[in-house]
Amino acid sequence: MTPDERRRWYLSLWRYAVPALASMALLVLMLAPLPISLPAMPHLALMGVLVWAMLQPGLMPPWLAFCIGMLADLLFGQPLGVNATLFAVATGVMRMTGRVFGRHGSLFDWLLVTGVLLGFALLTGPLMALAGRPTTALPLLWQWLTSVMAWPLVVRLCAAIQRKLAASAPRWRHG
Amino acid sequence: MDWTPAPRRPTAIRREQNLALVSAVVSGGVIAAGLILLLVARVNPETASGVRAVATDIVAPLWSVVRAPIDGAGKVAGDFGDYFGAVSRADQLEAELDKANARLRAARNGQRELQQLKRLMAVREPTRTVVATTRIAAATSGSVARTAMLAVGSGAGITRDMPVIGTDGLVGRTLEVGRQSARVLLLTDPLSRVPVIVERTGQAGLAVGRNLPTLLLTDRIGPELALVAGDRIVTSGDGGVYPPGVPVGVVVDPRADGPVIRLATSPLGGGFATVESAWLPIPDTQPQGPVFDAPVPVEARTRGAPPPRLRTSEPPAN
Numbered sequence: 084m085t086p087d088e089r090r091r092w093y094l095s096l097w098r099y100a101v102p103a104l105a106s107m108a109l110l111v112l113m114l115a116p117l118p119i120s121l122p123a124m125p126h127l128a129l130m131g132v133l134v135w136a137m138l139q140p141g142l143m144p145p146w147l148a149f150c151i152g153m154l155a156d157l158l159f160g161q162p163l164g165v166n167a168t169l170f171a172v173a174t175g176v177m178r179m180t181g182r183v184f185g186r187h188g189s190l191f192d193w194l195l196v197t198g199v200l201l202g203f204a205l206l207t208g209p210l211m212a213l214a215g216r217p218t219t220a221l222p223l224l225w226q227w228l229t230s231v232m233a234w235p236l237v238v239r240l241c242a243a244i245q246r247k248l249a250a251s252a253p254r255w256r257h258g
Numbered sequence: 259m260d261w262t263p264a265p266r267r268p269t270a271i272r273r274e275q276n277l278a279l280v281s282a283v284v285s286g287g288v289i290a291a292g293l294i295l296l297l298v299a300r301v302n303p304e305t306a307s308g309v310r311a312v313a314t315d316i317v318a319p320l321w322s323v324v325r326a327p328i329d330g331a332g333k334v335a336g337d338f339g340d341y342f343g344a345v346s347r348a349d350q351l352e353a354e355l356d357k358a359n360a361r362l363r364a365a366r367n368g369q370r371e372l373q374q375l376k377r378l379m380a381v382r383e384p385t386r387t388v389v390a391t392t393r394i395a396a397a398t399s400g401s402v403a404r405t406a407m408l409a410v411g412s413g414a415g416i417t418r419d420m421p422v423i424g425t426d427g428l429v430g431r432t433l434e435v436g437r438q439s440a441r442v443l444l445l446t447d448p449l450s451r452v453p454v455i456v457e458r459t460g461q462a463g464l465a466v467g468r469n470l471p472t473l474l475l476t477d478r479i480g481p482e483l484a485l486v487a488g489d490r491i492v493t494s495g496d497g498g499v500y501p502p503g504v505p506v507g508v509v510v511d512p513r514a515d516g517p518v519i520r521l522a523t524s525p526l527g528g529g530f531a532t533v534e535s536a537w538l539p540i541p542d543t544q545p546q547g548p549v550f551d552a553p554v555p556v557e558a559r560t561r562g563a564p565p566p567r568l569r570t571s572e573p574p575a576n
Contacts, residue, residue: 114396116406116526121471124399159398160405160433160441191276211402218402218448222469 098248102135102142105244106151109237114158122226125233128155129203132170133196134241136177148174162214169206173199189238197231386501390414390533394429395439397526404447404469405433406526408440408533416440416533419499419540424531427505427522428452428493432533440533444525445473445506453496454506459483462494465506465519473507473519485512491519498538 084092110128117124132151135143152170156163176199184191204227208220340347376383390410397406410416412435422429422442430450433443443450450467454475461480465473475491489509495502511518554563 114398114407116394116397117399122399122402122404122469160403165402188273188276191279207402216403216449218469223402 095252098252099142101244101248102139103147103151105241106131106135106143107154110151110155110158122222123229124226125230126200126203126226127230127233127237129166129170129173129200130196130230130234130237131241133173133177133199134238136174137181137192138241138245140178140181143174145171145174145178162211162216165207165210165214168210169203172206173203176202189235192238193231193234196234200227200230203227384501384537386537387535388532389416389420389535391530392533393530394442394526397444399526402448402469404444404450404467404525406430406442406444408432408442408531409438410533411436411438411440413437419536420533421500421504421536422531422533423504424523424525427507428500429523429525429531431499445521446470446525452500452506453494454491455494455502456480456485456509457490457492459485459489462496465491471521472510473521475509475517475519478517484514485509485517487512495537498540499536501534501537 106128109131113124113127115124128151132143132148136148148170149167152167153163155161155166155170159166177195180195204223205220207223208218211218390408392408392410394406395409398404406429408416408422416432416435418432418435420432422431428445430442430444430447432440434441444467445452445465446467446469448467448469450465452465452473453462454465455462456475456478459481461478461483463475463478466476467473475485487509489512491506491508493500493502493504493506505522507519507521509517510520
């Protein structure tokens with residue numbers, strides 16, 4: 084590796100943070116003040132984490148998902164750990180299913196994520212109760228519905244990011 | 259001897275398997291969702307009303323956008339009609355003005371009497387002071403916690419437990435204050451409890467959020483009068499955070515076991531919100547030590563526990 088190649092490699096290290104950065108951007112996007120009174124904003128952050136756990140499992144390990152979930156807890160004003168735990172669990176589930184089912188179609192992904200999101204919505208209540216702030220899970224099903232509907236958009240966005248990254252990858256190894 | 263049909267491509271087989279799995283999952287999910295809905299309806303009969311209210315809340319803004327051109331055309335037509343009916347309308351308004359003036363004179367008398375009585379009773383009225391006027395900067399529209407964020411913080415003089423009031427009614431109270439931001443606990447949050455009063459009947463109660471577009475009126479005390487749909491709910495001023503008389507909402511479903519209130523203002527709707535100082539000064543002194551006259555164990559005293567505060571003892575004058 085020549086010094087020039089080494090420099091280019093160091094400069095391209097930020098690419099490893101793209102999945103996390105994209106998920107955090109989606110998290111911030113979730114904070115848009117929609118003039119509606121029910122929790123209907125799709126859980127873009129969780130979906131971003133799931134997409135990257137599917138596209139780049141190596142770049143979205145459960146611990147990173149845990150950190151992003153912690154950030155979500157902070158931003159949403161929830162007890163610390165609710166989103167963090169569930170993000171990590173969801174990432175683990177995605178990894179396991181990827182190992183079990185191997186390659187599959189996008190429709191299957193959608194259904195899988197539907198299940199994962201549903202599990203997320205259903206587990207939030209008990210975890211909140213565990214944290215001493217019991218809530219009802221029913222309103223979260225609205226978020227689940229919107230999240231399921233928004234899934235193709237998030238996938239398309241993240242896939243476009245990934246394609247753009249791949250197209251502009253530095254060819255320091257063989258180029 | 260090759261009598262079996264040629265094996266199809268593995269991708270086709272896999273697709274078929276996936277489709278079979280998908281259909282099984284979908285049908286199972288639909289059945290499970292139906293069962294869940296039934297169970298929810300059995301356990302919680304008011305679910306349907308909540309969903310109805312939610313549906314109208316979703317559809318109404320949509321329709322306001324769709325109807326905007328139609329409303330504009332109707333407004334133009336109404337303007338034309340106003341020209342033709344101007345004279346009769348002016349007569350009608352003059353008659354109404356006479357009546358209103360008569361009522362105003364009577365009201366002035368009443369107001370003067372009220373002032374005199376208040377002076378007689380030495381009533382001290384706290385005043386509402388606006389600390390900051392701002393917009394809702396961000397909100398958690400998809401979370402179990404219903405909070406909003408303001409882009410002003412302790413730098414602008416905001417502290418905890420300050421009421422946030424929109425143009426049409428109460429929005430919430432400040433929960434956490436940063437340097438340049440403050441988190442607002444919205445009325446719809448499950449943690450939110452607002453002491454309210456029913457304007458018509460005078461009953462006091464609590465407006466409880468539940469992560470839905472509507473609030474629940476609980477702990478109603480006062481005369482045993484049934485509520486009707488349309489009863490206005492305003493803050494009572496109890497507790498000292500929210501000033502009295504701020505609209506909270508109207509009763510839309512006067513159920514005996516928990517009337518449902520629709521908010522007077524959409525908490526995250528456009529427009530400005532004012533942050534006021536708390537209605538009454540919030541005591542910042544923490545109670546020191548136990549407040550009952552139980553003896554403090556010697557072991558605890560040797561470790562620095564404060565002496566017990568006797569219930570009968572007067573607070574120290576300082």
